[in-house]
Amino acid sequence: MKRRVARILLYLLLIAAAAFYLMPIYVLLVTGFKSFQEVNLATMWALPSGIYLDNFVAAFEKLAPNLSNSLSLTVAATILAAILGSLNGYVLSKWKFPGADFLFAALLFGMFIPYQSILIPLVRFMQMIGLYGKLWGLVLTHVIYGIPITTLIFRNYYAGIPTEVVEAAHIDGAGLLGIYRYVMLPLAIPSFVVVMIWQFTSIWNEFLFAVTLTSPRYWPVTVALQNLAGSQIVEWNVQMAGAFLAALPTLLVYVFLGRFFLRGLMAGALKG
Amino acid sequence: MRISKDRLLSIALISPSVVAIAIFVYLFIAWTIRASVSAWQGLLPDYTFVGFANFATLFRNPRFRIDMRNTAIFTLLFLGACLLIGLLLAVLLDRRPRGEGLFRNIYLFPMAISFVVTGVVWRWLLNPATSIQRLSGFNLLFHQAGLDFLISKWYTHPKWGIAAIVIPAAWQMSGFTMALYLAGLRSIPEPLREAARVDGASELQIYRYVVMPLLNPVTLSAVIILGHISLKIFDLVMAITQEGGQGYSADVPALNMWYTTFRALRFGQGAAIAVIILMTVAVLVVPYLIHTFRTEVEQ
Numbered sequence: 001m002k003r004r005v006a007r008i009l010l011y012l013l014l015i016a017a018a019a020f021y022l023m024p025i026y027v028l029l030v031t032g033f034k035s036f037q038e039v040n041l042a043t044m045w046a047l048p049s050g051i052y053l054d055n056f057v058a059a060f061e062k063l064a065p066n067l068s069n070s071l072s073l074t075v076a077a078t079i080l081a082a083i084l085g086s087l088n089g090y091v092l093s094k095w096k097f098p099g100a101d102f103l104f105a106a107l108l109f110g111m112f113i114p115y116q117s118i119l120i121p122l123v124r125f126m127q128m129i130g131l132y133g134k135l136w137g138l139v140l141t142h143v144i145y146g147i148p149i150t151t152l153i154f155r156n157y158y159a160g161i162p163t164e165v166v167e168a169a170h171i172d173g174a175g176l177l178g179i180y181r182y183v184m185l186p187l188a189i190p191s192f193v194v195v196m197i198w199q200f201t202s203i204w205n206e207f208l209f210a211v212t213l214t215s216p217r218y219w220p221v222t223v224a225l226q227n228l229a230g231s232q233i234v235e236w237n238v239q240m241a242g243a244f245l246a247a248l249p250t251l252l253v254y255v256f257l258g259r260f261f262l263r264g265l266m267a268g269a270l271k272g
Numbered sequence: 273m274r275i276s277k278d279r280l281l282s283i284a285l286i287s288p289s290v291v292a293i294a295i296f297v298y299l300f301i302a303w304t305i306r307a308s309v310s311a312w313q314g315l316l317p318d319y320t321f322v323g324f325a326n327f328a329t330l331f332r333n334p335r336f337r338i339d340m341r342n343t344a345i346f347t348l349l350f351l352g353a354c355l356l357i358g359l360l361l362a363v364l365l366d367r368r369p370r371g372e373g374l375f376r377n378i379y380l381f382p383m384a385i386s387f388v389v390t391g392v393v394w395r396w397l398l399n400p401a402t403s404i405q406r407l408s409g410f411n412l413l414f415h416q417a418g419l420d421f422l423i424s425k426w427y428t429h430p431k432w433g434i435a436a437i438v439i440p441a442a443w444q445m446s447g448f449t450m451a452l453y454l455a456g457l458r459s460i461p462e463p464l465r466e467a468a469r470v471d472g473a474s475e476l477q478i479y480r481y482v483v484m485p486l487l488n489p490v491t492l493s494a495v496i497i498l499g500h501i502s503l504k505i506f507d508l509v510m511a512i513t514q515e516g517g518q519g520y521s522a523d524v525p526a527l528n529m530w531y532t533t534f535r536a537l538r539f540g541q542g543a544a545i546a547v548i549i550l551m552t553v554a555v556l557v558v559p560y561l562i563h564t565f566r567t568e569v570e571q
Contacts, residue, residue, distance in 0.1 A: 014364055017357075018378045021447065024393045041408040044396070045416075087285045095282040103290065105565070110297040112557050114504035116529050117550035118300035120307055120543055123534075124317065125300075144292045151289070176278040176285075205386030207507035212534060222388040222507075229392045230514050236396060243392040247385045254384035258377065262451065265383065 032056060032241040039237040055241035062234070063242050065217075066224035070204055073135055073220055077142035078199040082192055084143065085150020090180055092151065093158040094166050104155065111148035115208055126213060133215035141213060142203050150195050153264070157191040158184060190260075197257055198264025201250045221246045301550070307543035314537050326544035336545070339525045342434040343552075346524065347502040349435055353442040354498050355491065358449025363479065365450070366457045376454070379447035387444065391511020394440035398426040398512065427513050433521025437509055444508075445501065449494050456490035457483065496560045503552050506530065525549050 027044065035052035060067075092104045122141065123132065131137030161184070169179045207222045214223065225246045229239045254261055308327070311320040330336045361379055365372055382390065397409040402423055407415050414422040426436040460483060468478045506526035509516070515531065516523030525545055533542025 010364055010367055010369055013360075014369060014375050017361055017364075018375060021378050021382065021443065024390070024397065024443070027397065028393055041399075041406070042412065044408050044412055084289050088289050091282045091286045095278070097279065097283065103286075107289065107293050110293050112500070112553070112561065113297060113301065114526075114546075114549050114553045116504060116506075116526055116546040117304050118296065119304075119529075119546065120533060120539060121300040121303035122296070124303075125295075144296045147289045147293060176281050201384060205388070207386065207388050207510075208530075212530070222386050225392060226388050226507075226511050229395065229511065239392055240396070243389045247389045250384045250386070251381065254381055258380075261384065262380075265448070265451075266455075 059242035066221040070220040074203045080143045081146030086154045088151040089154025135218040308547045310540045312539040338520045349438040354446045354449040357446040361450040362453030382444040387508040388511045395512045400425045400428040427522040428518035433517045
């Protein structure tokens with residue numbers, strides 16, 4: 001009997017917690033699917049009378065250029081940071097030179113700094129090289145500050161591959177690049193998945209660099225959404241629909257590739 | 273001959289990254305520190321040395337004092353909420369209920385969402401309007417449930433506005449804390465608990481005396497990770513409050529730094545705030561990194 005009560009209590013608590021986590025999504029969706037006529041703060045919590053896409057269409061019209069900016073930014077920065085990280089990780093685990101471990105620690109340090117501490121020089125630097133306000137400046141920024149975490153994930157992965165494998169390939173006549181290309185790269189596919197999902201999610205969601213470095217034309221979706229939400233003209237139901245559109249890509253990644261997402265999360269939790 | 277060629281190549285491969293980090297991390301931090309002791313105001317840099325004047329101004333500035341108080345309150349409440357909720361949920365899921373995977377995924381999904389999205393939704397849930405005709409979000413829910421005494425000004429409350437920001441922050445990060453604890457719980461060997469059970473310990477006693485002490489390292493990691501987030505929190509506060517709430521009720525140093533630097537163009541002052549943020553984060557993270565590094569070397 002006591003066990004039964006405990007079991008019921010367990011499920012009640014679990015369901016209550018689930019309700020708490022899902023509540024904002026509930027509000028997001030019921031608001032998003034209401035028609036323009038129905039939207040009223042007083043009925044915020046009520047279900048829509050039907051499925052209307054007005055809000056999503058309006059939000060998409062406003063955010064489409066920014067979604068496209070976010071996509072280009074995220075894809076470019078993710079691929080570049082992954083390539084650099086895999087090379088660094090390879091060299092720092094299998095081609096160690098004196099001081100390699102120190103260098104690795106020095107690279108890693110870049111992960112833990114709060115980005116406020118480099119923001120002012122970053123802006124000046126981008127102005128000097130003519131990338132301030134442009135999307136490429138933001139891509140460069142994300143690639144560089146992505147190096148520590150991608151290097152970390154790849155180095156730890158390569159460190160687990162036995163040195164004998166490298167030596168065997170070496171004896172067979174493969175050089176540094178040959179070993180990378182034909183031995184390490186094929187073995188590292190799972191790490192590429194982890195790194196790319198991590199980078200994709202964090203760059204898509206990033207706000208501080210984006211709001212500081214880009215001009216309105218190149219705003220990624222997070223900055224545009226924040227701007228939409230701050231304006232008095234745009235109705236809050238459209239803001240909600242916009243929030244949903246901005247969250248959708250990373251949510252889909254989470255739903256379908258959650259396993260890999262979690263692995264990146266554990267490695268990158270301390271990233272600035 | 274071949275080895276030395278590959279050796280050179282290996283160094284050539286990592287040097288772009290090393291140079292980039294040297295500039296973008298180390299040089300830039302030094303640059304920020306230099307700017308923090310400069311008179312720089314306006315769009316053109318001015319590196320006239322002014323000593324610690326920017327810092328002195330900051331500590332006299334009422335807004336920055338509010339920021340520091342807010343950070344302290346936010347960090348304490350945010351850590352408390354995440355650790356408590358995270359541990360509770362992990363222990364519940366550790367009982368292996370049906371649908372464990374689904375519950376876990378529901379608790380963790382906010383991690384995949386941007387703080388900006390979270391902020392946009394929560395600013396409506398925490399809408400501070402208190403007049404009956406304009407109620408929305410939680411206030412509306414409380415009113416409809418006849419719990420009018422719960423109606424709150426949320427993040428615009430002059431004294432406790434910052435505490436309202438803890439709710440969405442914990443909504444986003446407590447699931448992650450749960451995942452950390454759950455991984456910790458699952459790594460405790462079952463025979464250990466079995467032994468305690470044989471000795472007549474109740475389930476509660478097992479958690480209190482066997483499991484909890486073994487989770488201390490997890491708690492430490494969680495404190496460091498969550499503290500790291502809380503000391504530099506920016507986007508969530510901006511998305512909810514725009515400029516820090518009513519009379520800076522929910523202002524934080526990172527938000528102050530951004531507006532001071534890029535809106536008011538007081539670069540020297542902004543750099544000083546940045547240096548203070550860097551130092552508070554360093555106090556938290558550096559000992560932990562040294563500790564982790566030492567343990568790894570010992571192994």
